[in-house]
Amino acid sequence: MLTKKFDPLKKKIFQVLDHEGNITDEKLVPKIDDETLLKMYKTMLLGRVADTKALQYQRQGRMLTYAPIKGQEAAHCAPIAALEKKDWMVPAFREMAGMLYKGADLEKLYLYWYGNEEGNHFDEDLRILPISVPIASQINHGAGVAYAAKYKGDKEVAVAFVGDGGTSHGEFHEGLNFAATTQSPLIVIIQNNQWAISTPREVQSKAQNLASKGIGYGVPSILVDGNDPLAMFAAVKEARKRAIDGNGPTLIEALTYRLGPHTTSDDPTIYRDDKDLKYWEKRDPIIRFKKYLIDKELLTEEEDEKLQQEYKDFSNKTFKKVEKTGLVPLEDVFKYTYKEMHKDLKEQLSVHKQLAESEGK
Numbered sequence: 001m002l003t004k005k006f007d008p009l010k011k012k013i014f015q016v017l018d019h020e021g022n023i024t025d026e027k028l029v030p031k032i033d034d035e036t037l038l039k040m041y042k043t044m045l046l047g048r049v050a051d052t053k054a055l056q057y058q059r060q061g062r063m064l065t066y067a068p069i070k071g072q073e074a075a076h077c078a079p080i081a082a083l084e085k086k087d088w089m090v091p092a093f094r095e096m097a098g099m100l101y102k103g104a105d106l107e108k109l110y111l112y113w114y115g116n117e118e119g120n121h122f123d124e125d126l127r128i129l130p131i132s133v134p135i136a137s138q139i140n141h142g143a144g145v146a147y148a149a150k151y152k153g154d155k156e157v158a159v160a161f162v163g164d165g166g167t168s169h170g171e172f173h174e175g176l177n178f179a180a181t182t183q184s185p186l187i188v189i190i191q192n193n194q195w196a197i198s199t200p201r202e203v204q205s206k207a208q209n210l211a212s213k214g215i216g217y218g219v220p221s222i223l224v225d226g227n228d229p230l231a232m233f234a235a236v237k238e239a240r241k242r243a244i245d246g247n248g249p250t251l252i253e254a255l256t257y258r259l260g261p262h263t264t265s266d267d268p269t270i271y272r273d274d275k276d277l278k279y280w281e282k283r284d285p286i287i288r289f290k291k292y293l294i295d296k297e298l299l300t301e302e303e304d305e306k307l308q309q310e311y312k313d314f315s316n317k318t319f320k321k322v323e324k325t326g327l328v329p330l331e332d333v334f335k336y337t338y339k340e341m342h343k344d345l346k347e348q349l350s351v352h353k354q355l356a357e358s359e360g361k
């Protein structure tokens with residue numbers, strides 16, 4: 001059992017591919033058919049290209065705001081590849097490649113970051129909960145969904161995502177404890193990108209690693225190289241089996257790195273050492289996975305270049321479609337945050353209207 005073999009209290013980290021994309025131990029390689037391997041890679045690559053493009057659109061003043069995923073594609077896409085269609089995804093806000101893998105359209109995802117909540121409403125069949133910005137809310141939501149599945153006797157699991165910073169939040173602990181005591185089929189993935197905005201991981205928590213936080217709740221826990229798609233896939237497959245067999249939740253810490261800014265409002269050059277960035281750029285999950293697939297003769301450099309161009313064109317075409325919908329009126333932000341506008345919101349709306357009038361808008 002991986003959670004026993006790689007004990008987070010002994011600081012062991014589970015890895016299948018080394019930093020260059022070579023297999024560390026053949027026995028650890030999970031069984032994944034070629035079609036799935038290629039789908040995983042292509043979705044991670046689409047995520048990377050669509051992400052780079054989104055940053056550009058925002059800088060051009062065409063997109064409201066955006067939270068980049070660069071560097072974290074394996075940490076959140078490989079877990080989704082290890083699920084069944086009927087399983088639930090409970091995203092935070094930095095899981096675009098995973099959402100694409102689960103079947104969300106890029107158009108919807110761009111629409112959301114364009115500022116339209118319609119982009120956060122997915123077909124029910126996809127079983128993707130809305131993007132949820134309140135930190136660690138995903139763990140309570142996920143625990144609830146998982147408990148419901150158990151209550152109904154449905155053989156399905158929920159996978160909830162949280163950041164390293166989110167593990168300091170109450171809801172992380174409440175949700176994990178609830179799932180443990182009810183033995184609900186929940187898999188929690190901590191995308192430890194080593195920053196909570198500008199707060200580094202070492203300042204965030206004195207725990208030796210974040211996976212160890214599950215031990216206190218009696219939850220099998222594992223620290224995984226989050227830039228290794230094969231290791232992430234294997235860890236989630238095992239966790240899924242445990243959950244389906246009625247043995248409750250698993251906590252997986254995916255050790256990764258946020259190569260970009262926190263959001264488009266952030267400037268990491270102020271607080272981040274360039275040396276760290278260079279170190280992690282060499283451990284890029286896409287480069288590693290590409291090397292593995294080329295060695296396996298499932299992909300060539302030429303095919304990869306073609307895919308990149310295809311995804312650039314697709315992203316541009318998709319975003320142009322989104323722009324045609326036009327920005328939602330700012331008034332909607334005040335009107336639809338709650339069912340009824342309360343006093344403060346009414347006041348804020350009237351200030352907004354006065355300002356808009358004085359600016360001749």
Ligand SMILES: Cc1ncc(C[n+]2csc(CCOP(=O)(O)OP(=O)(O)O)c2C)c(N)n1
Pocket residue numbers: 094133134135162163164165166167191193195196197258262
């Ligand atoms: C409950 C709550 N408090 C504060 C915030 C503001 N906030 C947005 S992102 C963030 C940091 C999150 O860091 P982490 O959990 O590591 O996730 P990451 O952004 O690195 O993916 C904070 C504090 C929030 N969204 N929700």
Ligand SMILES: [Mg+2]
Pocket residue numbers: 163164165191192193194195196197
């Ligand atoms: Mg973080």
